[in-house]
Amino acid sequence: MRNFLTFLIGVLFGTGIALSGMANPAKVLNFFDVAGTWDPSLAFVMGGAVCVTFLGYQIVLKRPAPVFEPRFEMPKQHALDPRLILGAGLFGIGWGIAGFCPGGALPALGTFDASVVLFVAALIVGMLVTRLVLGRRLLSARRAQQSTL
Secondary structure (H helix, E strand, O other): OHHHHHHHHHHHHHHHHHHHOOOOHHHHHHHHOOOOOOOOHHHHHHHHHHHHHHHHHHHHOOOOOOOOOOOOOOOOOOOOOHHHHHHHHHHHHHHHHHOOOHHHHHHHHHHOOHHHHHHHHHHHHHHHHHHHHHHHHHHHHHHHHHHHO
16 A cells, blocks of 8 residues: 555656656756746746645644654754755756756656756766765764774
C-alpha cells in the first residue's frame, strides 16, 4: 500500500511539473530573463506551491504521527550556516544556467532529451562527490577528536 501511494504521489507531482511548464528549461530561463523575454508565470507556480505546502503543513502537523512512520522528523537546526547558504547558491546558479531544478528534471527524464539526461547525470555526480567530501571531512574530524583524548 505504501509503495502504491508513493507511486501515485510521484505521478501527481510529475503531472503538476509537466502541466506547469517546469520541465521546460526555456520557460524557467525566460523567468530569469527580466530584460528580455520575461515570463512571470513561474512566479505563480512557485506561489501556488508555497500556498499548498503551507496549508498542507497546517493540516498534517495536527496529526499525532505520519501515516507510515511512528513520528515526524523535523529539522533540529534552524540557523543559516555556510553549508546551507553555499548549497542554496549553487542550486540557484545551476538552475539559472541549465533551466532545470531537480524537481523539474526528474519528470522530464521521460522525454529522453540529451540535455535532461546530462543534467540528471551531473546532479547525481555532484551528490556523490559532496557525500564523499563531507564523509572525509567528518572522518578527519573524528580522528582529530580521538587523537586529543
